[in-house]
Amino acid sequence: MDLTKGDKEFVWHPYTQMRDWTKWNNRVIVKGDGFYLVDSIGRKYLDGSASMWCNVWGHTHNKVVQAMIEQLKEVPHCTLFGLANAPSTMLAEILVRLARGMHKVFYTDNGSTAIEVAMKIAVQYWHNKGKHQKKDFISLEHGYHGDTIGAMSLGYIENFFRAYRPLLLDVHRVPSPLLYGSKFTNESDLVECCLEKTESTLKRHKDRCAALIMESGAQIAGGAIIFPTGYQRKIAKLCRDYDVLLILDEIATGFGRLGNIIEYIAQNSQPDIVCFGKALTGGYFPLAVTLVTHCIFDAFLGKYRYNKHLYHGHTFTGHPVGCAAALANIENYQNRNLTQQIKVSTEYIASRLPEFSKSPIVADIRHKGLLVGIELAKNNKPLLTLKNKEITNYFIMQQSLKMGVYQRPLGNIMLLIPPLGITKTDLEKLVNVQLKLLRKMEKLS
Numbered sequence: 238m239d240l241t242k243g244d245k246e247f248v249w250h251p252y253t254q255m256r257d258w259t260k261w262n263n264r265v266i267v268k269g270d271g272f273y274l275v276d277s278i279g280r281k282y283l284d285g286s287a288s289m290w291c292n293v294w295g296h297t298h299n300k301v302v303q304a305m306i307e308q309l310k311e312v313p314h315c316t317l318f319g320l321a322n323a324p325s326t327m328l329a330e331i332l333v334r335l336a337r338g339m340h341k342v343f344y345t346d347n348g349s350t351a352i353e354v355a356m357k358i359a360v361q362y363w364h365n366k367g368k369h370q371k372k373d374f375i376s377l378e379h380g381y382h383g384d385t386i387g388a389m390s391l392g393y394i395e396n397f398f399r400a401y402r403p404l405l406l407d408v409h410r411v412p413s414p415l416l417y418g419s420k421f422t423n424e425s426d427l428v429e430c431c432l433e434k435t436e437s438t439l440k441r442h443k444d445r446c447a448a449l450i451m452e453s454g455a456q457i458a459g460g461a462i463i464f465p466t467g468y469q470r471k472i473a474k475l476c477r478d479y480d481v482l483l484i485l486d487e488i489a490t491g492f493g494r495l496g497n498i499i500e501y502i503a504q505n506s507q508p509d510i511v512c513f514g515k516a517l518t519g520g521y522f523p524l525a526v527t528l529v530t531h532c533i534f535d536a537f538l539g540k541y542r543y544n545k546h547l548y549h550g551h552t553f554t555g556h557p558v559g560c561a562a563a564l565a566n567i568e569n570y571q572n573r574n575l576t577q578q579i580k581v582s583t584e585y586i587a588s589r590l591p592e593f594s595k596s597p598i599v600a601d602i603r604h605k606g607l608l609v610g611i612e613l614a615k616n617n618k619p620l621l622t623l624k625n626k627e628i629t630n631y632f633i634m635q636q637s638l639k640m641g642v643y644q645r646p647l648g649n650i651m652l653l654i655p656p657l658g659i660t661k662t663d664l665e666k667l668v669n670v671q672l673k674l675l676r677k678m679e680k681l682s
């Protein structure tokens with residue numbers, strides 16, 4: 238097969254206008270090399286978006302990959318329906334130890350389904366307790382929780398999901414604390430206003446609401462919106478006060494993205510249900526988890542005929558190879574002191590950001606850990622197209638590839654989301670290429 242011509246004939250790519258695809262993309266990745274991806278004609282690209290925000294250790298052989306190989310030799314797949322398997326049993330114990338206050342682990346195979354499970358658990362929890370009317374959800378504006386029907390309903394982003402509106406559930410929305418573009422000049426007034434609106438929504442709908450769901454620490458897909466200190470803790474308290482469950486989505490932010498392994502612990506905001514995915518396996522296997530407290534779990538116990546158990550399961554639930562990957566990955570975090578390395582990389586990024594903020598087209602920079610969002614604007618309007626009529630988004634992706642970096646911005650927002658274990662040299666290259674791109678766009682704005 239000739240891989241140099243790209244895969245234009247047969248593959249339908251996600252979030253991609255396929256008419257444009259063949260015009261500019263003929264890259265087929267055939268191998269990894271450190272934090273680089275190598276295509277079929279030997280061109281190398283630094284993975285500047287951690288392969289959709291999940292890569293930790295790069296793209297070559299390492300201890301996590303080795304653990305997966307060993308597991309494949311032992312037992313390549315075995316169902317969790319009616320049987321347990323060793324890696325999923327061991328991983329659950331470790332997750333429960335890491336995620337303070339959580340007691341049981343439900344396995345799925347991607348972030349979106351981990352959210353669907355969280356929704357079903359929340360609704361059935363109240364159902365099992367006889368409160369059948371508590372079935373609505375509250376979520377944040379700019380939230381994103383995945384692409385399945387329930388997850389889209391919760392995380393509605395107008396631009397992404399407009400066409401699917403007829404399929405989606407009605408959800409109560411509360412504001413997200415984004416200072417840029419708001420009427421506020423300081424964060425504390427903004428947070429106060431967001432909390433007041435959240436509280437009034439909770440007060441109004443508490444008898445019908447099963448849960449409030451939010452990303453933990455930051456919203457990434459909604460525009461790299463970083464939550465001000467104390468905000469999430471106060472939301473957790475409001476949920477407790479109004480007897481509405483709190484579901485935290487740590488799929489993109491947990492396991493180190495914002496500098497903490499478990500973000501809700503750093504935010505001092507205990508959830509009832511929490512989801513992890515992406516970096517959990519180092520990005521090597523489609524595995525996600527939904528963790529719950531004893532209190533939630535116990536509501537599902539009872540005589541078989543009472544039908545209280547959770548009716549959910551996937552063919553690949555608790556896949557032993559994925560669980561072996563996650564076990565080795567977590568061990569590697571500890572052995573290689575990854576949180577310290579993330580801290581050093583975070584400081585390096587912070588030291589370079591003033592070079593971006595001087596630009597006349599940079600309107601706002603939002604940074605925490607290994608997440609940076611750089612909002613581009615001209616005359617107070619989002620810079621969505623350039624003078625040469627190119628869409629900013631496409632321009633950044635294509636030009637980055639030409640400079641040897643794989644990037645995925647969000648509209649007019651440049652994103653830096655490197656693999657969590659990235660080396661100093663590679664991080665420097667990533668930042669330098671972004672700066673060069675910014676200078677090009679200044680001329681085209």
Ligand SMILES: Cc1ncc(COP(=O)(O)O)c(C=O)c1O
Binds near residue numbers: 382457458515
């Ligand atoms: C916060 C958040 N939740 C859920 C998801 C969905 O995860 P997946 O793409 O694995 O279905 C994502 C994906 O980007 C996400 O960022």
